[in-house]
Amino acid sequence: MSARFSGRVVVVTGASAGIGLACAHRFAAEGARVVMVARGEAALAAAAAAVGGGAVAHVADVADPVAQAALVARAVELGGLDVLVNNAGFHPRGALADQTADDLGRAVDVNLRAPITLTRLALPVMRAAGRGAIVNVASLAGRVPLPNAATYSATKFGLRAFSLALADELVGTGVTVSVVSPGPVDTGFIMDDLDHVPDIVLSQPMSTADEVAAEVVACAADGAPERALPRVSAALTTLGYVLPPLRRALRPLLERQGRRNKRRYRERGDGGGGSRA
Ligand SMILES: NC(=O)c1ccc[n+]([C@@H]2O[C@H](COP(=O)([O-])OP(=O)(O)OC[C@H]3O[C@@H](n4cnc5c(N)ncnc54)[C@H](OP(=O)(O)O)[C@@H]3O)[C@@H](O)[C@H]2O)c1
Numbered sequence: 001m002s003a004r005f006s007g008r009v010v011v012v013t014g015a016s017a018g019i020g021l022a023c024a025h026r027f028a029a030e031g032a033r034v035v036m037v038a039r040g041e042a043a044l045a046a047a048a049a050a051v052g053g054g055a056v057a058h059v060a061d062v063a064d065p066v067a068q069a070a071l072v073a074r075a076v077e078l079g080g081l082d083v084l085v086n087n088a089g090f091h092p093r094g095a096l097a098d099q100t101a102d103d104l105g106r107a108v109d110v111n112l113r114a115p116i117t118l119t120r121l122a123l124p125v126m127r128a129a130g131r132g133a134i135v136n137v138a139s140l141a142g143r144v145p146l147p148n149a150a151t152y153s154a155t156k157f158g159l160r161a162f163s164l165a166l167a168d169e170l171v172g173t174g175v176t177v178s179v180v181s182p183g184p185v186d187t188g189f190i191m192d193d194l195d196h197v198p199d200i201v202l203s204q205p206m207s208t209a210d211e212v213a214a215e216v217v218a219c220a221a222d223g224a225p226e227r228a229l230p231r232v233s234a235a236l237t238t239l240g241y242v243l244p245p246l247r248r249a250l251r252p253l254l255e256r257q258g259r260r261n262k263r264r265y266r267e268r269g270d271g272g273g274g275s276r277a
Contacts, residue, residue, distance in 0.1 A: 004221050006031030009078050011071065013037040013062045013118070014088030016044040018187030019137060021051075022213035023085055028053035030217070035075055037062065037088070062088045062114040063106065072121045081125045083220045086115035086159075087137040091152045091189065093196035104151045111155035116162055123175065132175040133220040136163045137212070140183045140204070140228065144237035144247065148198045156181075160226075167225045176223030182212045183233040194265060199258035200251065202265070204233040 010027045014020035015036035024034045024047070034055045038044040041059050048057035058074055060067035075081040090110040092103035115136050126132025141149055142156030163179035170177060183204040184190055190197045207229055215227040228234035240247035 003031035005083070007079075008032045008082035009035065009075050009080050010083040010085065010220070011035045011037065011075050011081060011122075012085040012087060013114075014137075016040060016047040018189055019182070019185060019209045019212045019216070020085070020087040021047050022209035023087065023216050024048075024051045024055060026210075026213045026217045027083070027220075028055055032083070033078060035071070035078065037071060062086075062118065063109040065117065068114065068118050068121055071118070072125065076125060080129055081122050081132065082129075083133045083135070084118060084122045085135045085137070085216055085220070086118060087216075088114070089137070089139075089189070091149070093149070093193055095148055096150050099151070107151050107155055111152070112158045112162070115159055119162075119166070119177075126175045127173060130174045133223060134163075134166075134175070134177045135216050135219045136160075136177070136179045137216065138163070138179050138181045140181055140233055140237050141201075142179075143181055143228065143234065144240040146198060146201070149201075164225055176219075178219035178224055179226050180212065180215045180219060181226065181228040181234065182207055182215075183230055185209055185212055191265070194262060197262070199255040199262060201258060202261040203254040203258035204236075205230050 005027055010032040012020050012023045012034060015024045016038035024036050027034050028051045034051060035058050036044060036048050036055055037058050037060050039059065039061050044057045044059060048055040058071060060071055072081060088110060090107050092099050092107055119134055122134065136159050138160045139156040141153040142160040146153040160179050160181065163177050167177040184201050185207050187209050211229065215229060219227055
C-alpha cells in the first residue's frame with residue numbers, strides 16, 4: 001500500500017460505519033491522521049480504535065452549524081485540513097406523502113446543506129495552504145431521478161451539481177472537489193431497511209463499502225471531478241437521464257429484477273454481499 005496521505009489530516013463525516021468507516025481505514029493505511037465524525041459516541045470510539053494510526057473520534061452532528069465550525073477548528077489544531085470527505089447521509093424512506101416535513105428538511109440539511117457549509121468553512125484553510133481535496137459522497141440517485149425517494153434524490157442531484165460546479169470554480173487553486181456516486185452499497189443504510197428500499201435500487205449490482213472507499217481515496221489523490229460505480233449502472237443512469245421515455249419503459253423490468261434480488265438478500269440474511277462494514 002502506498003502512503004499518499006502521510007502526515008495529512010483527513011476529516012471523514014459519517015465515519016463510525018459503512019462507507020465512512022471504510023474510508024477511514026483506507027486513509028489511515030496510507031499514513032493520514034483521520035478525524036472521524038459521527039453522532040453516536042460509543043460506536044465512533046470503537047471505530048476510531050479499530051482504525052488506529054492516531055485516528056481521532058470527533059462526536060458531532062454535521063447538520064449543526066456550531067459543530068461544523070468546531071470540527072474545522074479541531075482539524076486545524078491537529079495540523080491542517082488536507083482532505084474533507086462529506087459522507088454522512090440521511091434517507092427518510094417512502095413516498096413523499098408519508099414523510100414528515102421535519103424528516104424532509106433534515107434530509108436537505110444533512111445531505112446538501114451540511115456538505116456545502118462545511119466546504120465553505122474548509123476552503124479558506126485549504127486555499128491558505130495552497131492545496132486540499134474535498135470529496136462528496138452522493139449516489140446514483142443523484143444522476144437519475146429515483147421515484148419513492150424524491151427528496152433524497154433531489155439532495156444528491158444538488159450535491160453532485162454543487163461538487164461539479166465548485167470543481168470548475170476552483171481550477172488552478174490547488175484545491176480539488178470531487179463527487180463519488182455509488183449504486184447500492186452493502187451497509188446498514190439500505191440493508192437494515194430493505195422493506196422500504198425502492199425495488200429498482202436493488203436491480204443494480206451491490207458494491208462493498210470498501211469498493212466505494214477506494215474511489216473516494218482515488219478522488220482525494222488525483223482530484224478527478226467524478227467517479228461513479230458500478231460502471232455499467234452509472235452508464236445506465238446517464239441513458240435514463242437523457243432519455244426519459246427509455247427510463248419509464250425499463251422501470252418495470254428493473255423493478256422485477258430488484259424484487260428478485262431483495263428476496264435473495266432476505267433469504268441469505270447477511271445483507272447481500274456478506275461484507276457489511
Ligand atoms: N448504502 C448505500 O446503498 C448507499 C448508496 C449510495 C449512496 N450512499 C451514501 O453514502 C453515504 C454513507 O452511507 P452508508 O451506507 O455508509 O451509511 P451507514 O452505514 O448507515 O453509516 C452512516 C454513518 O453516518 C453517520 N451519520 C449519520 N447521520 C449523521 C449526522 N447527521 N452527523 C454525523 N454523522 C452522521 C452514522 O453514525 P451516527 O448515526 O452515529 O451519527 C454512521 O457513521 C450517505 O451519504 C449515503 O447517502 C449510500
